[in-house]
């Protein structure tokens with residue numbers, strides 16, 4: 353146990369945060385700006401530096417910190433982006449540095465203000481944790497499981513009950529003990545037991561909305577082929593109408609690739625590298641398969657899911673204990689395909705920071721906090737649920753169907769129109785203001801008569817596109833094809849290793 357009873361002046365008392373993942377850590381930072389002290393209670397033992405832990409199984413899967421998440425994190429922890437880059441995280445401009453196969457074809461590559469910071473989750477969490485460990489107001493109480501809330505008079509919460517680990521005890525845990533608090537934040541993730549805790553205290557549990565089709569993921573790390581050179585950094589194969597499978601290749605620290613396949617067709621995700629390679633071969637473009645066939649697997653294939661998007665409507669509950677808040681995945685959890693989970697967590701902390709400072713007290717603020725959080729999370733929920741078909745048992749309402757149809761037209765136009773491509777990407781990152789969809793260039797792009805679907809075989813890349821393959825086509829038809837830029841499963845002899853050519857001249861790159 354590592355608890356410190358220090359009280360630093362300020363007059364707002366003690367806050368408890370349940371869970372030390374991204375929502376809990378960022379909420380703790382926001383609370384530390386305001387409260388006298390903050391205790392983060394975590395059921396896991398926390399590693400020093402980047403390290404695996406049981407409570408965060410999704411850390412093995414590809415994670416990207418999208419534009420809004422990175423900006424928000426910078427507000428809470430100034431300089432953290434640079435710190436992560438120094439530790440090996442990779443800055444990827446979108447779509448400039450990305451080969452992105454959208455629902456209707458490859459997107460052109462051009463400059464926008466969108467980007468992602470691609471890093472292993474363990475590195476990201478360790479960097480944030482270390483910042484908090486250096487904050488004298490913040491204390492971590494590890495290997496403790498919060499099991500209940502302590503009610504106070506007149507609809508308040510005055511603490512939490514927790515049990516620690518004790519190998520000598522018959523059930524391996526210490527007896528319950530009360531940790532008093534003036535403000536409690538539940539950031540315990542998808543498996544949050546807040547609905548049960550509230551019910552035990554006589555409150556209604558929240559209604560919940562589910563959206564999208566349950567999606568399962570498989571992820572593995574790879575070392576790129578020796579000598580790999582490319583004019584792109586990451587590869588994204590999005591789902592398309594009638595084909596819910598996705599593929600991602602993101603660069604992470606240590607010069608490695610983190611590769612994830614998603615499938616929403618109800619089949620089990622790949623369990624080993626052979627299965628993963630086969631599944632990659634069934635995607636809409638052969639490129640990911642071909643890259644993996646030439647790369648070296650590092651460690652096992654991890655599986656997760658199926659998961660879906662879920663909103664627990666805490667904001668709608670009329671009766672609610674004051675000084676208690678639910679944030680992060682515990683409140684709204686999105687299908688990981690959208691890459692918004694961490695953005696929502698960071699934005700939740702910013703809402704908390706802003707309202708506590710504006711209100712001047714943590715008392716009597718819970719209703720406003722829940723409403724403000726819901727308001728901030730709604731665009732990401734809309735973006736995620738518009739992009740995904742509704743489950744068959746809950747047919748989408750007319751408004752959602754119209755929005756889906758419009759989104760499909762924008763996706764089709766995005767293969768040739770930069771405005772449409774930018775809008776598609778902003779939707780994906782939940783950054784588009786609602787009016788953006790109705791701006792003249794978006795409307796023009798959506799209303800333009802549709803052409804035949806764009807071809808999906810060749811990405812806009814000088815090193816891995818059609819021209820690269822054509823340039824390197826051997827003069828003599830019988831010559832063996834080894835060392836081509838785009839290693840096609842149709843041309844590469846089985847078992848051969850790929851050799852990647854130098855990039856094309858800059859002027860040749862990034863052609864739409």
Ligand SMILES: Cc1cc2nc3c(=O)[nH]c(=O)nc-3n(C[C@H](O)[C@H](O)[C@H](O)COP(=O)(O)OP(=O)(O)OC[C@H]3O[C@@H](n4cnc5c(N)ncnc54)[C@H](O)[C@@H]3O)c2cc1C
Pocket residue numbers: 370371372373374375376393394395396406407408410413414415416417418421496497498499539540541542544569656659679680681682688690691692693694695697
């Ligand atoms: C396959 C996959 C890929 C993803 N990719 C991305 C991505 O690219 N970009 C992105 O933004 N998001 C991504 N996400 C989503 C992201 O992982 C989550 O949104 C984010 O981790 C949620 O953070 P959280 O703090 O709310 O909850 P969690 O990360 O689930 O953390 C909950 C914490 O609470 C602790 N805890 C639980 N119960 C208790 C208790 N009773 N007492 C004490 N401690 C407790 C747990 O040990 C854990 O540390 C992905 C998710 C998955 C599954």
